[in-house]
Amino acid sequence: MLTINIAHRGFSGQYPENTMLAFQKALEAKCDGIETDVQLTKDNIPVLIHDETLNRTSNGFGFIKDYNYSELIKLDFGNGEKLPTLEEFIAFSKGNNLFMNIELKNSIIPYSNLENITLELLYKYNYPKDKVIISSFNHYSMVKLKNIDSNIKTGLLYDSWIYKPGDYCKLCNADAMHPQFCSVLDKKFVDDIKQKGFEINTYTVNYPEYMSKLIDLGVDGIITNYPDVLRDLLSNNL
Numbered sequence: 001m002l003t004i005n006i007a008h009r010g011f012s013g014q015y016p017e018n019t020m021l022a023f024q025k026a027l028e029a030k031c032d033g034i035e036t037d038v039q040l041t042k043d044n045i046p047v048l049i050h051d052e053t054l055n056r057t058s059n060g061f062g063f064i065k066d067y068n069y070s071e072l073i074k075l076d077f078g079n080g081e082k083l084p085t086l087e088e089f090i091a092f093s094k095g096n097n098l099f100m101n102i103e104l105k106n107s108i109i110p111y112s113n114l115e116n117i118t119l120e121l122l123y124k125y126n127y128p129k130d131k132v133i134i135s136s137f138n139h140y141s142m143v144k145l146k147n148i149d150s151n152i153k154t155g156l157l158y159d160s161w162i163y164k165p166g167d168y169c170k171l172c173n174a175d176a177m178h179p180q181f182c183s184v185l186d187k188k189f190v191d192d193i194k195q196k197g198f199e200i201n202t203y204t205v206n207y208p209e210y211m212s213k214l215i216d217l218g219v220d221g222i223i224t225n226y227p228d229v230l231r232d233l234l235s236n237n238l
């Protein structure tokens with residue numbers, strides 16, 4: 001089984017995270033897919049930024065939810081890069097035949113309707129169902145999404161010890177577990193999840209020695225800031 005190479009926030013190890021530049025560079029590094037984070041502006045435009053606030057990654061300040069998109073697009077997110085919308089990302093990924101891992105950032109701010117807004121864009125672009133997975137640390141949101149459209153794949157993000165992760169994945173009607181790799185992933189947990197018929201995509205793996213171990217454990221996807229390093233490893237593994 002092949003492990004897929006998912007660039008975390010684009011090629012964020014070398015370029016400003018969650019920007020079109022980082023997505024383009026991830027593509028050039030021959031990733032299979034890209035992971036990105038979605039938050040909602042005041043006027044309900046889904047935009048790609050990890051934090052709820054602008055402070056760390058732009059020259060702006062304050063919460064995304066307090067600004068209209070027209071104000072946010074004026075900001076610099078590094079190297080003169082602008083804040084991308086989810087729609088721009090979907091169009092880019094579709095044009096380049098990329099797998100997408102869209103993370104809904106609705107654990108801290110429970111953006112109402114983020115699930116429907118995201119689904120509508122996937123429908124608009126007729127995105128192939130096998131080329132996208134939506135994930136969140138908010139598992140209620142993932143159950144809600146599955147109830148709206150059972151054909152869309154969902155992944156449960158977590159970074160602590162879930163009891164019987166395979167059973168939990170089934171309980172939430174999800175398709176995959178997305179564990180933090182170093183704290184909650186070992187052979188027993190991988191086997192439990194895989195034997196129950198679910199996928200595992202793990203984050204955020206940046207060192208080759210860990211990448212190799214996880215490939216050997218049989219994870220389905222590795223989410224990394226360095227898709228170039230993972231690509232080299234996977235090519236040598238063939």
Ligand code: G3P
Nearest residue numbers: 035037050103157203223
């Ligand atoms: O989706 C994997 C990973 O990105 C989840 O954590 O905090 O980097 O969004 P975080």
Ligand code: CA
Nearest residue numbers: 035036037103
């Ligand atoms: Ca993320």
